[in-house]
Amino acid sequence: MVYSELHGIISIMASKVILTTGANRGIGFSIVQALAQRSSDLTLLVASRSKDNASEAVSQLQGLGLKADFQPIELDVTSDDSIKSAIKEVKAKYGKLDVLINNAGIAGKIAEDNSDFRDTYQKIMNTNVTSVALVSTLFLPLLREAKDPRVVNVSSARGSLTLVTTGKNPPTAFTAYSVSKAALNLLTVEMSHANTDVEFQAVNPGWCKTGFNGFRGPRDPLEGAQSAAELALAPKGQYKAGFWAWENETMEEVPW
Ligand SMILES: NC(=O)c1ccc[n+]([C@@H]2O[C@H](COP(=O)([O-])OP(=O)(O)OC[C@H]3O[C@@H](n4cnc5c(N)ncnc54)[C@H](OP(=O)(O)O)[C@@H]3O)[C@@H](O)[C@H]2O)c1
Structure with a gap:
């Protein structure tokens, strides 16, 4: 192995x-944008069920002048074959x-x-719960190869039983979605208890302006992204495993 190859592998192992x-x-x-803004010394795998869309997103991120190592990767979370080939690719490269x-x-x-x-219930539960459980479970061996492995699940205030039962969440027409996020919260806790060597966190990004809600949300998605970026990069032990949101430039706990 020549020096430059060895140096490349060592720097991938470090970042x-x-x-x-x-x-x-x-x-x-x-x-991904928020992570790259916090550090350029990261390899950021931009996963999408369409490889073309992943590549397009990488171009957009590079166009923002961000210097992290962005890599497109195909991953449809509802497809077992897609999950397995993404894992194979990550294992071989990193x-x-x-x-x-x-x-x-x-x-x-x-x-x-x-x-x-x-059909609607099954699709929502399959994507938001079953697929998160399966993707996380199948990635565990590769996560365990990292020094300080973490899983961050993007949940929602809609999944908080406390906020619903205290009337802080107004009634919703999207019950299946709320049920899926409550289940995702419990999944986060159960996986955390079952895998104590991996940190499991849930985040509430807040009501963000995305295609998800016809761009009606008031919050800039980059603001909504901060909680996940913070939990991904914070020094080990800074945040206990829990349910978090980014409010007024700081992390706040969301009641389960
Ligand atoms: N927006 C909000 O106000 C809000 C509030 C609380 C929580 N959240 C949560 O935040 C997360 C992101 O939401 P968003 O607002 O960014 O929604 P979005 O703009 O609709 O984006 C959803 C993303 O999920 C991808 N996706 C859907 N099914 C997939 C699958 N089977 N495999 C792989 N990717 C798949 C979509 O890919 P395609 O482009 O291929 O469709 C898209 O990249 C969701 O978990 C949502 O529940 C959002």
């Missing part, structure tokens, strides 16, 4: 490798994963006549 799902647009894109950010998510409203009830 953190962080994969964000659904990073081609919306909050996922902003999470041999580890420092942080997995499970951001990809969907919502959906059930038709008035309930004709799509089961």
Whole structure:
């Protein structure tokens, strides 16, 4: 092995490798942007179910003048084959994963006549819960190759039983979505208890202006992205495993 190859491998081993799902647009894109703004010494895997969209997002991030090492990667979180090939690619190129950010998510409203009830519930639960559980579980061996492995799940205030039961969350027409985020919160806690060598966190990005809500959210997605970026890069032990949001330039706990 020549010196330059060895040096390349050593520098990859030193810099953190962080994969964000659904990073081609919306909050996922902003999470990658926020990470790169905090440090240029990162390998940021921009995952999308479309490799073209991932590559396009990488070009946009580079166009912002950000200097991190952005790499496009194809990952449809609902496809077992896609998950396995993404893992194979990360293993071959980096041999580890420092942080997995499970951001990809969907919502959906059930038709008035309930004709799509089961289908809509299943799609939302499959993407927002089952796929996060499977992606996280299958990436665990690569996460364990990192010094300080972390998983950050992008949840929602809609998943907080406390905020719902105290009336702080107004009623919603998107019940399946809220149920999925409450389940994602419990998944975060259960996986944390079952895998004490990996840090599991949930974040609430707040109501952000993305395609998800027809760009009606008041919050800049880059602001919404800060909680995930902070938890990905904070010194070990700075934040206990929990449910977090970025408010007024600082991290605040969200009640479960
Ligand atoms: N926006 C808000 O106000 C808000 C508030 C609280 C929580 N959140 C959460 O934040 C996360 C991101 O939401 P967003 O507002 O950025 O939504 P968005 O603009 O609709 O983006 C969703 C992202 O998820 C990806 N995705 C969907 N299904 C996927 C799959 N099967 N495999 C891989 N990627 C998939 C989409 O990819 P394509 O481009 O291929 O469709 C897209 O990149 C979600 O988990 C959402 O629940 C959002």
